[in-house]
Amino acid sequence: MDLRGASADSLRELTTEAEQALRAGQHAERVAGELYDVAELLRAEPALRRFATDASLPAEAKQGLAQQVLDGKVDGVTLALVTSAVARRWTISRDLADALERLSELTWVRSSDANVVADELFSFGQTVTAHPDLRDALANPARSRADKSALLDGLLDGKASTATVALAKQALGGTYRTLTAALATYRQVAAQASGQAVATVRVVTPLSDADRARLGEALSKQYGKNVHLNEVVDPGVLGGMRVEIGDDVIDGTVSSRLDDARRKLVG
Known part of the structure; x- marks a missing residue:
C-alpha cells in the first residue's frame, strides 16, 4: 500500500482528523472495524468507488451519498471520516479504499499498546513462518474467510490483544500480497504509531x-x-x-x- 501525490496528502490529513476525534473519547475499536468494512465495501462496489472518487463531481454530492449509505449504520466518527475522505482528491480510484484500510490499521494499533501489538504481530508471524501447514491453511482459497477467522480465534484467543486478533483477521482480506507481508506492514504501522x-x-x-x-x-x-x-x-x-x-x-x-x-x- 504505497499512496502517492494527492492520495498521500489526503491520508495524512485524515490521520490527523482520526487522532483528534478519537482523543475525544470515542470507541476506537468500533471505528477501526467499521473503517475496514467501508474499505471492503468500496472494493466490492466499483460503481460506488468511482462515484466517491470522481474529481469532476462536487464534494457535496459525494458526501451526500456517503451519508445516505452509512448514516445510522456506523459510529459518528466513522461517518465523519468517510464523509471527509470522499471530499478529498485521490490519485487513483482504489486509493480511497486503501487509505481507509490504513486508517483502520492505525486506529486498531492506537486502541491498544502499540509496542504490545507490534510484539504480538511479530510472534504470530514467526509462528506462521515456522508452521507451513498453518500458513497453507490460512492461504487456502478453498477455505472460507469465516473458517480461517475461526482458526485464528482458536490460535490467538487469550494469547493476544483484541487489536492483534482483529489485524490478523484483516490480513486474510488479501489487500497485501501474502499474510506474512500484511503482518510485516502492520508492525511498521505499529512502530509509526509509537x-x-x-x-x-x-x-x-x-x-x-x-x-x-x-x-x-x-x-x-x-x-x-x-x-x-x-x-x-x-x-x-x-x-x-x-x-x-x-x-x-x-x-x-x-x-x-x-x-x-x-x-x-x-x-
Missing part, C-alpha cells in the same frame, strides 16, 4: 538484556528515533548478528563472513 522504527535482529542465541539495551541504544542514535527490536534466533547465522531495519541491512554474521571468504577464494 514514533519508532522496527529492527529485526537475527542471532544464533538469544541476546542478553544488556546486549539488547546496548544494541537498541546504538540503533536509536544512528537512526535518530527509538528502535523497537524484534529478535529471531536463527542457527544459520552461526555467530554474530544480522540487523534489518527498513531497507537497510547490517550483516555481521559469521555465515556472511564465510560466504565473503569463499567468493574471494573462488575469484
Whole structure:
C-alpha cells in the first residue's frame, strides 16, 4: 500500500482528523472495524468507488451519498471520516479504499499498546513462518474467510490483544500480497504509531538484556528515533548478528563472513 501525490496528502490529513476525534473519547475499536468494512465495501462496489472518487463531481454530492449509505449504520466518527475522505482528491480510484484500510490499521494499533501489538504481530508471524501447514491453511482459497477467522480465534484467543486478533483477521482480506507481508506492514504501522522504527535482529542465541539495551541504544542514535527490536534466533547465522531495519541491512554474521571468504577464494 504505497499512496502517492494527492492520495498521500489526503491520508495524512485524515490521520490527523482520526487522532483528534478519537482523543475525544470515542470507541476506537468500533471505528477501526467499521473503517475496514467501508474499505471492503468500496472494493466490492466499483460503481460506488468511482462515484466517491470522481474529481469532476462536487464534494457535496459525494458526501451526500456517503451519508445516505452509512448514516445510522456506523459510529459518528466513522461517518465523519468517510464523509471527509470522499471530499478529498485521490490519485487513483482504489486509493480511497486503501487509505481507509490504513486508517483502520492505525486506529486498531492506537486502541491498544502499540509496542504490545507490534510484539504480538511479530510472534504470530514467526509462528506462521515456522508452521507451513498453518500458513497453507490460512492461504487456502478453498477455505472460507469465516473458517480461517475461526482458526485464528482458536490460535490467538487469550494469547493476544483484541487489536492483534482483529489485524490478523484483516490480513486474510488479501489487500497485501501474502499474510506474512500484511503482518510485516502492520508492525511498521505499529512502530509509526509509537514514533519508532522496527529492527529485526537475527542471532544464533538469544541476546542478553544488556546486549539488547546496548544494541537498541546504538540503533536509536544512528537512526535518530527509538528502535523497537524484534529478535529471531536463527542457527544459520552461526555467530554474530544480522540487523534489518527498513531497507537497510547490517550483516555481521559469521555465515556472511564465510560466504565473503569463499567468493574471494573462488575469484
